[in-house]
Amino acid sequence: MKMLKIAVQMDPIEKMIVNHDTSLALMVEAQARGHEIWWWSPNDLFYETGVVKARARRVSVSLTEGKHYETHETAVRAVDDFDVVLVRQDPPFDMAYVTNTYLLELTKALVINPPLGIRNISEKMSILQFPDLIPQTWVGRDLHALEEFARRFDQVVLKILFMMGGEGVIKLSASDPEFQKKARAFISATGREPILAQEFLPAVSAGDKRIFVLGGEPFAAIRRLPKAGDFRANLAVGGQAAAGELDEIDRAITAAVAPVLKREGIVFAGLDVIAGKLIEINVTSPTLAQELKRLSGLDLPKAFWERVEKLV
Incomplete structure (x- = not known):
């Protein structure tokens, strides 16, 4: 595989939580595979006379706390100069986010997940397409x-x-x-x-489940447990990750959602499930890859890049 120039559009690199951030894990794996790594924030992207550009930074990255990145170069680059652009900034999914996807649609780079797919799969609203699967x-x-x-x-x-x-x-x-x-x-x-x-759904007291989906196929699952006194299992509000396994219900939910993901070109998605009910379809910046590897040994970043390299 030739060296790829990879750019990640994401929130500021200095704010990454090193032992948690999935974007960082994806970047570290891409670097280990010999690819060149750049990043920019959404505010660094702009259109000028027919060309979409970004004020980009070339970096080396690691999973070492306190020194997880080093900047080697900052330059305004045409987005077409890159082979792959990962869209990894977090919601809110507002009009700034939407406008950014319009700009990325004008580039020749392989954008993952595709801008149109990100717009079409509203993470909470898209579940309404599956009334038999949801609460x-x-x-x-x-x-x-x-x-x-x-x-x-x-x-x-x-x-x-x-x-x-x-x-x-x-x-x-x-x-x-x-x-x-x-x-x-x-x-x-x-x-x-x-x-x-x-x-x-009272069953959330026993946690919810994140199903990792690559190319429309279930890859793995992880559980999230809410902290005492809360019904939300999200790690951002104090939930804890725990080992989880794919079951037949998870596979059936994924099979039902897969045609929509494939139609929109979604490479990496996270399906959230409570008590066998689909709650959300995450396509902007699915997380928990590091927790998955620690708990199960399954290497999602490696599987992700193996798939992307074939797409390129």
């Missing part, structure tokens, strides 16, 4: 309709649609005399966007 779900802004939905269950979870890591997620009961007040405040805080509500 009872409601999306909208109508407070009275939301309350009617919530009264069907002991508790519901309200979610802001375009955040991540358990941010913008609360649990309410329709029997709460202040339900309307709390729900109205939640809806108002989102701005103009709808919210998503789902029946609360």
Whole structure:
């Protein structure tokens, strides 16, 4: 395999959590395979007279705390100069994120995941294509309709649609005399966007599951356990990773979602599942690859680059 020039569009490299960050693990593996590594932030990307460019930094990387990167060169480069561009910046998935995908669509580089696919697969909304696989779900802004939905269950979870890591997620009961007040405040805080509500699944107390999907095929699974007193299992809010295995339900969910992922050219996705119900389809910057390797020995970055090298 020839040396590839690889760029990663991501959040600032100095803010990476070294023993957790999947983007860093992907970069370290690419470097070990002899490829040249660059990165830029979304704000470094721009269009100028027919060419999409970025203020990019060539780096060497490692998984060593305190010295996980070294910058060797900073230059404005045409994105077409790169063989592969990884889109790895975190949500919020707002219009800045969307506009950035429009720019990346103008390049000849292999962009992973593809800009159009990232736009088409809204991480929380795309599950609505699979009503038989998901919990009872409601999306909208109508407070009275939301309350009617919530009264069907002991508790519901309200979610802001375009955040991540358990941010913008609360649990309410329709029997709460202040339900309307709390729900109205939640809806108002989102701005103009709808919210998503789902029946609360008590089984989340035993954790949820992240299914890693490469090229539409299930690769592995890992469990996430919520901290005491919280129902959210996200590591960003104190959840803990634990070993997990793919079961028949996981494989069936992946098989159902795979045609959509393949249609959109999604190379790397993370499906979140609670009690056999699909909760989210992550395509912007799926995480937990380092935790997977520590807990199971499975090397997702290696499998990822083996696939990408064939695509190039």
